Amino acid sequence: MAFWRRDGAPLLEADEQLTVVRPYRQxxxxxxxxxxxxxVDRALxxxxxxxxxxxxxxxxAFWGAAVVPALLLLARGRLLPGVSPAGFAWRIGPVRQRGLGASAGGWRP
Incomplete structure (x- = not known):
């Protein structure tokens, strides 16, 4: 996983250049x-x-908040392989809203 600053300033541990796509006018x-x-383990x-x-x-901060319930779903065996019209996919289920919302600070899937 790559981390970079929106303002273009180097990170303390920046070790390489990365090409990103950014909005420009239209x-x-x-x-x-x-x-x-x-x-991945260090990025998490x-x-x-x-x-x-x-x-x-x-x-x-957003992705940090999103990763917590994702890890809980994974740990609970709720991340399941599936098939979508586009091919293979992952799905979650069954999910107890109460437990997931509490761990995500109010974030809802």
Whole structure:
């Protein structure tokens, strides 16, 4: 997983350039940004901590909050393989709203 700053400033651990697509007027543009790539286990650690960090980037805080219920679903065996019109897919179920909402700070699927 790659982390980068929206303002283009380098991260403390930035180790490579990453090309990202950003909105520009009525279209999009490619931009080179400093990035830090982390393996999934380390990225999950960063995201789960960032969700409660004052001053965290809103996108990072959002994904940090989203990853907690996802990990709970995975741990409870609720992430299931399935098939969609586009091919293979993952689905969740059955889900108890009460338990999931409490862990996500009010976030609802």
């Amino acid at each position: 279209s999009v543009e490619l931009h080179e940004v400093h990035s830090c790539r982390l393996p 650690e960063v995201l789960t901590r960032a969700r409660r960090l004052p001053g965290a980037d809103p996108a990072t």
